[in-house]
Amino acid sequence: MCHVLEKRHVDFQERFMERRRQRQIKDQEALLMENKELSDIEVVNDVTHYLKRGNKSSKKWKKIEMLERDFRHLLAMDGMKYHYKRDFYWRTWRTVASYGGTERIVCYKCNNIVQAPGCQSCGMWTIEETPPPCPYEFFSVITDKLLCGAYYTQYTDIYTTCPSIINFSDLTATCDNPIETKWRFTKMYGMPENQRNKHIICGNQDSCEITTSYEITPNYVIFRIINSKNDVIYSRIMKPNYTNYICIDDCGRFNQNTKKVGNIDIPLKLTLLTTKLNENIEERIPAQNGPFNSTGRNCKAANRPVFCGTVP
Incomplete structure (x- = not known):
């Protein structure tokens, strides 16, 4: 009987040691993987971005793929329509069928109605014959050009990885730096339920507003998606050779005044005196940025909200 107990004791001890060795091996593998990932990072504004690679079945990879795919679907008006503002005007587009049966893209621009009795900040949608300013979205950097x-x-x-190859030199004609765009999305209700996509960027809501920003530097291009609370929910650093570094967690907060991203919120202190003083200064100083700086047009007046109603 004593021999049986001793044998069981040896079996339990060996099993315990074997499990301990397996845990140590897993911990070492996890540490090696973590060190490998940490060696492939880019930090901008104290926000860490990780190289997009590795296990495609991981939760983080799937979340990145879902978010990037969702943005492509939103751009295509797949399930949600939108209008956007990249300069001082709201714009949108629709796919229409011509007489020959072929489809083409028609662009609309919201123009101010200057003289309209009984109507303030009114506008109307007009067809825009020329391409809109800075008519691009960027997914990666191929070379420095x-x-x-x-x-x-x-x-x-939406299913082509690289629909167009764009020259950096083409951006200087109509694009600012950074390229900031405001988007207003609204759900399409005329589609069958089984064809409606759940858009995680909008939090599966019927409507949402986001801001996107492209910042072009000599070493990289950084793209950010910012929600209505000024939280950066997605950030991508694009480097040559299609090298992308991604952040989807704790990507910072966007400051609408400085156009900078940081992790620390600065308390906002306002008084009636400073607010009134800033308004007077804004009225006296002409716009310094954007396409109207040569005429000295007041940015505050140009940026007044205009309601254009529904696009046909």
Whole structure:
């Protein structure tokens, strides 16, 4: 009987030691993987971005893929329509069928109605014959001279990795730096329920507002998606050779005044005296940025909200 107890004791001890060795091996593998990931990072404004690679079945990879795919679907108006503002005007587009049966993209621009009795801040949608300003979205950087992205007529091509190759030199004609865009999305209700996509960027809501920003530097291009609370919910650093570094957690907060991203919220202190003083200063100083700086047009007046109603 004593021999049986001793044998069981040895078996339990060996099993315990074997499990301990397996845990140590797993811990070492996890540490090696963590060190490998930490060695492939980029930090901008104290926000850490990780190289997009590795296990495609991981939760983080799936979340990145879902968010990037969701943005492409939103651009294509797949389930949600939108209008956007990249300069001082709200714009949108629709796919229409021509007489020959072929489809084409028609762009609309919200123009101010200057003289309208009984109507303030009114506007009307007009067809825009020329391409809108800075009509691009960027997905990666190919070289120091070329970008991978999509022209505005290619937004519906959501399954092509690189619909267009864009020259950096083409951006100087109509694009600012940073390229900031405000988007207002509204759910389409005329679609069958089984064809409606759940958009995680909008939190599966019927409508939402976001801001996107492209900041071009000599070493990289950084793209951010910012929600209505000024939280950066997605950030991508794009470097040559299609190298992308991604942040989807704790990506900082966007300051609408400085156009900078940081992790620390600065308490906002306002008084009636300073608020009134700032308003007087804004009225006296002409706009310094944007396409109207040569005429000295007041940015505050140009940025007044205009309601254009529903696009046909």
